[in-house]
Amino acid sequence: MPRCLYDGLRGWTQSGELAAGARLPSSRVLAAELGIGRNTALAALDHLSAEGFVVARAGAGVYVAETGFARPAAPGTAMGSRSLGLSERGRSLLALSNPPAPGHGAFVPGVPALDAFPWAAWQRLLRRHRNRQRGRWLDYGAEGGHPALKSAIADYVNITRNVRCRADRILITHGAQHAFDLIARMLADPGDVAWVEEPGYAGARVAFAAAGLSLAPVPVDAEGLDPAAGIAAWGVPKLIHLTPSNQFPMGATLSMNRRLTLIDQARRHGGWIIEDDYDSEFRYASAPLSSMQGLTTAADDEAPVLYVGTFSKTLYPGLRLGYVVLPPGLMSPMRQANVRQFREGDYVVQAALAAFMHGGGYAKHVARMRRLYARRQQCLRDVLGTDVDLIGGEAGLHVVMRLASRERETVLVAAAAEQAIALAPLSAYVADDNGEPGLVLGYANASEAEIDRAGGWLRRALAG
Known part of the structure; x- marks a missing residue:
């Protein structure tokens, strides 16, 4: 009851229904009228007084304080019809952000079979690693991700995607979207041109727009993104977002000629290619395709291709885990910026996923899916x-x-x-x-x- 009295008096004060300077009933009157104890009424009034909503005047009673709250403007007035105060960038991001589909199922794209995930085995792994957690896992992480998970990912992408990397070149992220945001902020300046596939993945567009980049939609045909059309329309980009193994949403595979052209263009002009390999584990007529990143030579450690992967499609979106394979020279600055700006994820979950991968459970699940x-x-x-x-x-x-x-x-x-x-x-x-x-x-x-x-x-x- 004291909470109800407090909420009511505070709400009337904020809305202007109780005007500044109005005298409130005494605690004795409030108790009698509401059928509550006087101490209960006193507690509510004391709480309001401590927060500055009312003022007690010795020998004169309790009065509504001058708080500065104004009565809301009526609909249609200048105050009621004004904008919500979104920035120009905020409005642009909102325009790029489609509302989520209600629920999942047919025909929501991009969601894996949540009903077929091995929940029981996954919960056992989580419990095991939660019970074994080390004290440092509870602290702020600064290693770029759990070492065992980075090792498991390196083994996996080397074998299945021909990605050239070691564990020390992997940065664990909160999904692919996090990786796009970090890359855009660290490797491009506001106003720089970012090529995006047209049609293409809206998440990359949102990340680039949030970083203040100039979005340049480049058409996609049967061979994937057309670099000649991009140069003709937009000039040389700083960033290029690609889904080369399974173009989203049209399904084209980026041709070898265009892959090599784009890599050469990025190298010559100081640009970067973001290879978004979001779901190509699920290839039905052949083995998964090799990555663009793997086309660079072993001696080319600073190749301009950043390979981004995610577990949202292979496991489940709520896991919020992804990764980016970086050139050696970028690893330290990207890890440092990631720790400061985003913080690192749950090392208990990362340890469980590492065990799932090293134990063969991940590969079996992908094959079954x-x-x-x-x-x-x-x-x-x-x-x-x-x-x-x-x-x-x-x-x-x-x-x-x-x-x-x-x-x-x-x-x-x-x-x-x-x-x-x-x-x-x-x-x-x-x-x-x-x-x-x-x-x-x-x-x-x-x-x-x-x-x-x-x-x-x-x-x-x-x-x-």
Whole structure:
């Protein structure tokens, strides 16, 4: 009850319903009117007095203090209609930040099969390492990540991606988005040009915009990002964000000629390539492709390719763990800046993940998910039929459906929302209104029954 009295009096004071200088009832009157003890009323008034909301005057009573709170302006007045005070950069970031889809399932792209994650085994690993945690793991970390996890990642990417690295060249991050933000702030200045794929991943655009960079959308075709078109439209960039193994969202593989051209261009002009290898573990007709970073020679330790990986697609997004493979010369400054600006993550979780990888559990899980996602993609293709125009699907967790018009895209997205089906419009991944209309259909985190239901609705909607 003292809290209710305190909240009520404070709220009326802040809203202006109790004007400055107004005399409050005495503690005895308040107690009698509200049916509470006098000590309870006194405690509420003392609390308000200590915070400066009321003033007790000896022999005269308790009065509302002059706090400076103003009554809120009515809707439509100058005060009520003014902006929320967002900066120009804040408004730009908001424009690039699409609201998250309600829930997951069909057809939210980029979410792995949360229902198939080995939760029991993972919880055992967490408990084991939590019980064994060392005192220094509770302190601020400054090692660039748990040494065992960096070692496990180095072994994994060397074997599966032909990435040239050692454990001491890996910086653990809070996911890929953290890596993009750190790279943009450390390697580019406000106003520098950053090439992004068009259509492409919005997260990279947000990170670059937050760092004050000038976004330069470069078109993507069947061979991936077109460097000639980028040079013609925007000139030489400082940063280039690429998804070369499985272009997001269109699914193209960056051709060897363009890979070598981009590496040579970055080397000659002092630029950097951010190789975003977000989900290419899931390649269905062949082994995962080698990295761009691995194309540089063993003697080229300062090659201009920064390899970024994440566990959000292979394990689960809430893990918030990723990594970046850096040239030796960048490792120390990037680690130092990361410690100051972002702090390092939970070393207990990192130790558990290292054990999961070293023990073979991670590779087994990825292989099992690869088979599961192939089945779920085939289920989606079967239910949609052969009349739809689907592209991509050789790798990753989604396919793209082409549509005839932007109007058709808008109508389908709105109609699906009424059925609790999340359709991601392809137009959301372009910087302007000239992009190709379509739908980005995720299938990884949906059961075959869910895919059948949502896919059946989509097939009927397309036919209608």
